Amino acid sequence: MTCAELLIRLLRERYDVDTVFGIPGVHTVELYRGLEGSDIRHVTPRHEQGAGFMADGYARASGKPGVCLIITGPGMTNIATAMGQALADSIPMLVISSVNRRDTLGRGQGRLHELPSQQQMLAGVSRFSHTLLDPGALTEVLARAFAIFASARPGPVHIEIPIDLFDAPVEPPTAWQAPRLFRPAPDPRGLAIAADWLHEAQRPLVLLGGGCVDAPEAARALVERLDAPVLTTINAKGLLGIDHPLDLGANGALAPARELALNADVILAVGTELGETDYDVVFDDGFELAGRLIRIDIDPQQLARNQTASLGLVGDAARALELLLEHLPRPLSREGAKRACTIRDALALDTDPAFADFVPLFSTLREALPEAILVGDSTAPVYAGNHLVSQSAPRRFFNASTGYGTLGYGLPAALGAALAKPELPVVALVGDGGVMFTLSELATAVEERLPVIVVLWHNAGYEEIRRYMDAHEVPRLGVDLQAPDFQQVAAGFGCTSLRVDSPAALAEALCGRPDGPMLVEVDARAWHNALQATS
Template sequence: MQFRPTCGEAFVRLLEEYSVDTVFGIPGVHNLELYRGFAGSAIRHVLPRHEQGAGFMADGYARVTGKPGVCFLITGAGVTNCATPIGQAFSDSVPLLIVSSENTRDTLGKGIGCLHEITDQAAVTRPLCAFSETPTDPEEVPGLVARAFDVFESKRPRPVHLSLPLDMLAERTRLQWSPHPAASKPEAESEAVEEAAMLLEQAERPLILIGGGARGAAHQVLALAERLDCPILGTILGRDIVPNDHPLSLGGLLVSSIGDEILADADVILAIGTELSPNNSYSDVVTLPGKLIRIDIDAAEFDGRHPATIAIRADAALAADSLLNALGPMGGERDGAGRVLAYKGRPSTGFLPHLEKKHHAVLDEIEGVLPEGSILVGDMTQVIYSAINHFKIPKGGRFLYPSGYGTLGYALPAAIGAKIGAPDRTVLAIAGDSGFLYTAPEMAVAAEEGLNIVALVWNNRALGQIRDDMVNRNIRTVGVTPEPPEFEHLAKAFRWSYAKPGKVSEIGSALKAAFAAKGPTLIEVQDGIEGL
């Protein structure tokens, strides 16, 4: 009789055939049969110290590689520990494949007190995923994996969760498992493209607004902007797609005091790959008085807060190519570069005008030494809020940020995942002293893997934003001034190098030394040092 692999073994082999090269996983009693599959596998296994770290590492890896980040988790506790990263990835359209064990099939839904039991585990993650399923026959698995990669490659990329019962993982497969080809990316309907082209040709002050969904269409976006002679404005997740120094780039001015005015001034906005979220605006309510053309792979976006004048459901790059082909010669003078210079010459502030002077001093030091192609990973911290509209991303660089869900503790593990996915690029994480502690145990992973990442901790000895919000609302400050650890000792405990600049002017040299080091470095920047 021909030897057949177990479901767990076949699953790992199938992932390899889908070109998965890295898994962020934590082995436990429940998922051991998945780990049986690593024997002889070329897949790299990275051991996070907590499932939340696993999810954020997979997120950072996915954002820089464009491939799905994969996590292996245990039943119950492992899944709920990872729920926050899953929610973050759902919000920011990041492809994650979450693979967990589940209790045996004869116990599902019975609530009889099994180890790690959740009566409906798939239901826990379903609101946070494109889909969450529990197969009960090994031969259902290849189809579900194919469906997941179809989501990742031809739909709006979001997490997928597969819960694999313990007894099924150990069961022998009956058939040969092989990948299924993904569906083609959706192309734009010609009628909608023609209507959009006509509207853009007639526009006097067009504007292109790009979100994270335009990442694969950078060349087409620039070509459209140059053809239309109009500015390009990026959302938080889209501001690193077009080079800052391009004469038609407005950078991160969307999240500034003049962002709403820029939008209101446009008579036609071409929005590509953005949900037009209020999180991407300086104000709570975004007003778009002009006509709106929306290109999005997710048709659900067209009937939301900002209904489209013309809606084009398609892959961003394919739709932009079609639009370029449909546009005729541009008549009139739109002076896109002049509009950009005029906006950039206007005084503007970000979210925190009262703190911008000190934040900009720190950010300018960082900006001056970051090499081309660097990856900046920001946590939810005030200095990053100021960076959103001020910091110039290096040429060819990336800005990773937990935009929609807005979770603390993202920066360090996401930076680890980014470095694993892009080992030749400089990776800098910036977090506050409180947020850094949410996932500080993942420092062990950076040391264990020998990763040259740098974590800059902005130490203001407070949950600064919450403290300031309490003061502004006349609420007595409670629970917002936690005592930070001795970061030097923390770095030493995890075998990291450590630096603590005494002046703002010393931050750049500390970063240069850290970028040249062999392993990870923690740089502590205290609020109030000379120059602040």
């Protein structure tokens, strides 16, 4: 078989890939010959950045790697932003691209889609980037990529194949079964020390990050065994289930939670990089830990970043949680729920004026769609939702305000989530500014008949930047935007749409949603005025 045919067969038969995202180009058409006749679903976005965001949303919702087929040159520069977001949030993504013929690489001859070094450019937004020079090495290189996804800190992997190798003959492997790979477990001696510290602690605190999303039962059992309050990252929402008495949510940047963290005598941080966009969204470096810090992470370098660990353990978060439970056979009593309740009362999120417009928004979404996956862009409702939302399970709340912090993520990532989890409703939370980056993906939603509800918060521009400019006495330039008529735009794509101006109108819209996508435009000013009138 050809190299292109082998690639598609390996993806489907060895690695169980069922969906790929890509825009065909003259440099990738041979891959589509391999796709024909396979049962892999091909989804065509309207921009390669959309392809990357769809793969990201697919991966976050499913736990499986998202896969993209991308053309040489501009296709790769287009997808680089999406790869940057996935790298920052440790999301498994396989980007397979073409590259120019082997005999032309690096020669600067002005070939179609030529870059001086496509591989070097993409290496900065991937766990590794590899140029396939021998078609016989394809099986090994793919195995390396999926080994990263399965047993190391995940992230994007880029494999580029010269166009003269796609139709090169290659011998298939003798066996199609993928090897079973296991993630490393922390050192037993370190676990014993960690368990002793946690047993002796009087004011323990647990910090759970996105590395824990595949172990909700173990996470819940451990924090209940420790009777310790928990701060999660944004990507770990839902780990403990909805409204768990020990769960303080992703509120590490707020003063009462920071005081709790500062006064904790032992802190257990699992699967979290302790980064700025999780614990310091007010950007003042005010999240401080004075107690003994136990850090567990699959990436050893993380143990030395952001906060100094007293004890560092390298290993898989899920396995570490299970093993720590074995070291702590009996429940401890530290008034954890009472301490957490005190912090929640001090936070008073539901009555905080900063969140007044958004409490009824998320209450309405929760009542109408209790099992929905909420996928967000960088927009005002998402910033509020990072603090307000509690989900029943992990992988049901994620957005682009973490890590890389790109715009345009919400809509295409929601489409990826809908493809991964067709049994669950999916809501995209976007703003009128950010959605313009990838608004064309409404066409993909209509074409694929994906029943995504796009809640578009229309506040006439970049509101967060306007506030920042005002606070720092900077003139408002470039933030008051001219928006299109989103109702007409949606109609042009063949997408159902309507405007709402109150929680009651939103609830009515959600009850009557169609089989395909629906855009619900929220007039932010009218919404605010309606709430003021009823308060």
